[in-house]
Amino acid sequence: MKIALIGYGKMGKTIEAIAKDRGHEIVLTIDMDNQEDLTPENLKKADVAIEFTVPASAIKNYKKCFESGVPVVSGTTGWLDHKEIVLADMKKQDGTFFYASNFSLGVNLFFALNEKLAELMKTRPEYDISMEEVHHTQKLDAPSGTAISLAEDLFAAHPGKHSWTLEKPKKETEMHIEAIREGDVPGIHRIKYESDVDYIEIEHSAKSRQGFALGAVLAAEYTADKKGLVSMKDLLNL
Template identity: 50%
Template sequence: MKIALIGYGKMGKTIHELAEQHGDGVVFIIDRNSSDQLNHMNRENVDVAIEFTNPESAFENLKYCVVNQIPVISGTTGWLHRYDELVRICHKNDGTFMYASNFSIGVNIFFEVNKFLAEKMSGYQEYRVSMEEIHHTEKLDAPSGTAITLAEGIVEKNSRFESVKEIDIHSKRIGKTPGTHTIEYHSPIDSIEIKHTAHSRRGFAKGAYEAAVWIKNKKGVFSIQDMLFGDQ
């Protein structure tokens, strides 16, 4: 498999290691110093692109891929106000695209647990819900994309909430923390807490690599839930 890495930070480098371990070739490495290389990518020399950059450049990177029919997955957060626009461009150009706020398999199972709990707690007004997310100090966006996805899951399943803005999210940036997300339902009587703690970036990178393998011969817009759970 011929892989293009768009963005070569810590995630890109970890994905690079995984790809080589599986015998795949990384044919393009594009970062801020080699952004002009993006225009040399095409369907003949790239099987799939993996995009982890920043909110300012993500949309144009992804647009280039879908217009040129290069299957692309992205874990960049902070650009989702243009997500629907990218979906339209992808369909218009018969492209292939997957976005996930978090590619960790464990986190995506945690998303489902969060929805289950939110639905069960819907009728209990006495419980106040809050969320804490902790990441490394280099993470630019707050709250994290994972925290926003968790909040969206609560709003979807708990009839007490109409907007993500109603969910109390506390963001912390501490040291080299890969990512910790905690959701608590608290009442004067007791509390219920669910928590996911990442021990390294390797889980995120492994999920992203597996998504790239899964999507490379498909057409359309997908989520990681499509890959993990078969939900269309």
């Protein structure tokens, strides 16, 4: 498979190494110094593009991929306020878009665990719910896209919480998310149910970027012959 890498930071370089180990070819690499090379002609050399940049660049990069007829795997977070615009562009161009707030296989199993626990706890109003996420200092968005996905899944299963806040909750239906930025932490997510007498906590902690990068390559392999919007739930058959 021929891959275009849009974004060549730490994650892009890790994705490149894993993709090559799996027998794939990197035919285009885009970073801050050669953005003018992101052209239809260059994109069409690839079977699929993997995009890990920043929110300000991501939306126009997706559009270029759709217009070029190249499936795109999106690893950038922080752009979801423009999600409807992106999906409309995808449909207009009959494109393919793989979006995941987190590509780690373990995190996506954690998503399923979060939904199950929320379902079990929905009749236990004595337990208040909070979340904590910790990431490296270079991460720009807060809370993380993964934390937002966890929160949305939790709200869908648990009637006691309807929204999240980074501040002290003003309503019982609000869930506090503590977003911590320190060191070079790849990612930690904790969800806590606490009553007056005890608490239940689930946690996922990433040891390195390897898990995210492998998931992105697996997503590219899955996406290359698909159409429309696809996700990790499709890939993992969850």
